[in-house]
Amino acid sequence: MCVDRLISTAVIISRIRRALPIVLGHDPLLPFHRSPVLLQRLYQSPHIPLLLAVSYLLKLLKRCSSCSYPILVKSGVEWIVEATEQLRGVTHSRRAVRMLLNVLAVAAVSAAVLYVLYKWLIPAAVQNSGWLALIWHDVIVERVLNILTGLSRPQRMLKAVQKNATKGDPQSVIAAIDYYCRHKEWAMNVGDDKGPILDSVVSEVNPSTALELGTYCGYSTVRIARLLSPGSKLITVEFNPAYAAVARQIIAHAGLQNKVTLVEGGSGDLIPKIKEQFGITSFDFVFLDHWKDRYLPDIKLLEDCGLLKKGSVLLADNVICPGTPEYLEYVRNSPRYKSQYFQSYLEYTKAEDGLEKSVFLG
Ligand code: SAH
Numbered sequence: 001m002c003v004d005r006l007i008s009t010a011v012i013i014s015r016i017r018r019a020l021p022i023v024l025g026h027d028p029l030l031p032f033h034r035s036p037v038l039l040q041r042l043y044q045s046p047h048i049p050l051l052l053a054v055s056y057l058l059k060l061l062k063r064c065s066s067c068s069y070p071i072l073v074k075s076g077v078e079w080i081v082e083a084t085e086q087l088r089g090v091t092h093s094r095r096a097v098r099m100l101l102n103v104l105a106v107a108a109v110s111a112a113v114l115y116v117l118y119k120w121l122i123p124a125a126v127q128n129s130g131w132l133a134l135i136w137h138d139v140i141v142e143r144v145l146n147i148l149t150g151l152s153r154p155q156r157m158l159k160a161v162q163k164n165a166t167k168g169d170p171q172s173v174i175a176a177i178d179y180y181c182r183h184k185e186w187a188m189n190v191g192d193d194k195g196p197i198l199d200s201v202v203s204e205v206n207p208s209t210a211l212e213l214g215t216y217c218g219y220s221t222v223r224i225a226r227l228l229s230p231g232s233k234l235i236t237v238e239f240n241p242a243y244a245a246v247a248r249q250i251i252a253h254a255g256l257q258n259k260v261t262l263v264e265g266g267s268g269d270l271i272p273k274i275k276e277q278f279g280i281t282s283f284d285f286v287f288l289d290h291w292k293d294r295y296l297p298d299i300k301l302l303e304d305c306g307l308l309k310k311g312s313v314l315l316a317d318n319v320i321c322p323g324t325p326e327y328l329e330y331v332r333n334s335p336r337y338k339s340q341y342f343q344s345y346l347e348y349t350k351a352e353d354g355l356e357k358s359v360f361l362g
Pocket residue numbers: 188189190191213214215216217218219220221237238239240243265266267268289290291294
């Protein structure tokens with residue numbers, strides 16, 4: 001406490017001590033005058049100026065009026081009590097405002113800390129671990145954003161495409177989704193790290209008939225379909241109707257609806273019906289990107305249904321993260337396949353993932 005403040009405290013206290021006995025008939029500060037803490041509190045109290053004002057007023061009235069002193073003192077004391085009650089109300093509301101400001105400050109600081117954690121620190125911490133990244137983005141963030149926006153992640157991606165991509169331009173659709181998923185919200189598209197590997201295999205195979213297992217929002221569908229030669233066809237399979245509805249709109253936005261047939265249903269049900277339903281004898285290219293435990297049973301189904309011919313190329317995503325050990329074991333050890341691993345990263349992270357290209361040898 002500075003010297004000025006000490007002096008002004010002392011001056012005010014001594015004035016009060018002199019004034020109050022005149023008003024009240026006794027010194028109410030007597031019990032406090034030895035305690036610096038209490039004096040300091042009194043100094044800060046909003047009652048003090050009022051008490052001083054009242055005591056001076058009473059002094060003045062006593063001198064100038066013919067009223068009897070006890071009546072004047074009584075009404076003065078009543079006035080002080082009333083004014084003090086009012087002031088206490090003001091003090092309470094001031095305290096309430098101060099408390100509210102404190103609560104707001106704590107809320108603002110907590111919100112800022114949470115935002116930094118959510119936006120930068122946790123994503124940076126989890127991006128080297130595929131599993132942590134999947135838990136963070138796919139389980140926690142997606143649910144929180146669903147609640148906050150009232151939309152699903154595919155719907156948010158669709159909005160980003162409709163807002164930022166040019167109609168009929170597949171490249172701008174891919175760019176809009178990649179931008180959205182790198183900067184706003186992670187999603188399980190094959191993405192812009194593994195995407196060029198998918199592109200190069202599709203371009204190399206140049207398939208007339210292609211099958212994709214697992215459409216999600218149609219990101220990889222657009223990537224594949226944009227590279228198909230005129231007259232070529234891609235069948236893509238998705239068993240989640242909500243994802244399929246979004247994928248249809250994204251594929252249409254890219255202007256690729258004539259090259260793509262989106263089938264809503266489970267891969268295990270569809271594969272045995274493909275020949276009959278679509279008049280397809282075999283696939284030149286198959287992209288496996290549905291649930292990982294379905295990779296192995298579904299390629300065995302494709303083999304059994306005669307949908308693979310010599311030279312058919314299978315490309316499997318996520319063979320490291322989340323991983324497909326039984327499938328890798330099968331294609332790498334079976335004499336019917338020539339298999340090769342392409343190392344890359346799990347979409348929109350720095351965690352290792354890769355694609356397995358397996359050529360069917362007949
Ligand atoms: N290929 C997409 C991502 C697919 S994510 C892309 O890169 O853009 C996997 C998708 O497969 C999910 O949408 C899931 O609903 C779907 N899926 C999983 N198992 C399936 C099955 N057995 N049949 C059909 N769809 C399946």
